[in-house]
Amino acid sequence: MTALAAIIAARIRATGPMTLADYMELCLLHPQHGYYTARDPFGLRGDFTTAPEIHQMFGELCGLALAQAWIDQNRPAPFTLAEPGPGRGTLMADMLRAMGKVPGMTDAAQVTLIEVSPVLRQVQRDRLGPVAHLSGVDDLPERPLFLIANEFFDALPIRQYQRIDKGWAERMVGLSDAGLCLGLGPVVPLPRDGRPGDVVEECPAAPAIVEAIARRIAAHGGAAIIVDYGGWNGYGDTFQALRGHRPEDPLVHPGEADLTAHVDFAPLAAAAIRAGAVASRPVPQGDWLLSLGAAQRAERLAAGGDAGAGAALRRLTHPDEMGHLFKAMAVWPRGATPVPGFDALRLHADHA
Numbered sequence: 001m002t003a004l005a006a007i008i009a010a011r012i013r014a015t016g017p018m019t020l021a022d023y024m025e026l027c028l029l030h031p032q033h034g035y036y037t038a039r040d041p042f043g044l045r046g047d048f049t050t051a052p053e054i055h056q057m058f059g060e061l062c063g064l065a066l067a068q069a070w071i072d073q074n075r076p077a078p079f080t081l082a083e084p085g086p087g088r089g090t091l092m093a094d095m096l097r098a099m100g101k102v103p104g105m106t107d108a109a110q111v112t113l114i115e116v117s118p119v120l121r122q123v124q125r126d127r128l129g130p131v132a133h134l135s136g137v138d139d140l141p142e143r144p145l146f147l148i149a150n151e152f153f154d155a156l157p158i159r160q161y162q163r164i165d166k167g168w169a170e171r172m173v174g175l176s177d178a179g180l181c182l183g184l185g186p187v188v189p190l191p192r193d194g195r196p197g198d199v200v201e202e203c204p205a206a207p208a209i210v211e212a213i214a215r216r217i218a219a220h221g222g223a224a225i226i227v228d229y230g231g232w233n234g235y236g237d238t239f240q241a242l243r244g245h246r247p248e249d250p251l252v253h254p255g256e257a258d259l260t261a262h263v264d265f266a267p268l269a270a271a272a273i274r275a276g277a278v279a280s281r282p283v284p285q286g287d288w289l290l291s292l293g294a295a296q297r298a299e300r301l302a303a304g305g306d307a308g309a310g311a312a313l314r315r316l317t318h319p320d321e322m323g324h325l326f327k328a329m330a331v332w333p334r335g336a337t338p339v340p341g342f343d344a345l346r347l348h349a350d351h352a
Contacts, residue, residue: 012174054312092128114137269329
């Protein structure tokens with residue numbers, strides 16, 4: 001039993017079963033034993049590899065998409081260039097290198113990283129130099145905001161509900177003789193259709209975060225690009241753990257494995273529209289990157305001696321790799337030119 005497992009078990013004995021959201025928050029962010037607070041989990045030596053760690057072209061294309069949005073909005077200065085959950089700073093470093101080709105952009109950018117892990121904050125400073133660190137999006141300044149969020153929302157705590165004969169019952173983390181286990185709590189009112197056995201997930205924090213981002217974009221200008229794996233109003237149990245690049249039971253090693261769930265983009269788009277901004281429909285990551293010129297960029301890199309560019313392109317864009325599982329969504333102000341590669345979602349604010 002891990003140190004955090006013992007803490008969680010003691011809490012359950014004292015106060016009863018906990019929601020999956022509470023369990024995830026403890027596992028990921030516990031001050032001493034949380035997965036993100038105590039380690040650098042990225043790359044081959046960690047537990048998972050994100051798109052920016054696969055190849056530089058991902059960050060370059062994201063940076064150029066935001067750069068075009070900045071140009072289309074008459075180059076506001078100064079502006080906040082932000083990233084929540086920036087990992088090692090790889091994505092931001094690649095974006096800044098690409099943005100450096102756009103006259104005046106990096107001079108106007110005030111790089112701001114939203115990070116709670118002391119370990120990762122130091123890694124990011126080592127990579128990027130002096131940057132502003134914030135603990136949440138509510139702390140972002142009131143100025144034009146250009147933001148990228150890659151594999152950030154999948155790590156936010158979720159709640160799960162399972163359909164039984166009497167309605168939807170919340171799935172809870174409790175204790176058995178064998179250790180931590182999942183069970184069902186009381187029936188709760190949930191405005192979703194379903195058949196017995198169906199599971200649905202909600203991420204309480206995600207819409208509020210998107211609304212805070214979109215409110216700044218609507219008021220001051222800017223754009224946001226969200227990239228993550230997930231879908232639209234989905235059903236099913238997507239709660240998962242990854243340890244040493246291999247999946248495992250999420251209840252086995254609390255604090256020592258990455259916990260994630262698929263992102264539901266529907267409430268994120270609705271939140272952006274409520275805040276007065278425009279949201280795009282989510283598009284497959286592969287289609288979006290190819291529309292930005294990923295194939296041509298890979299060809300140029302390969303011609304310059306980058307032997308891994310072709311394999312990286314396939315991994316990032318092919319439907320059998322990350323190309324379709326991952327989606328991209330953008331947010332921009334009403335009346336502004338859409339962010340490159342995206343079309344506005346036709347969803348009225350009254351129905352958001």
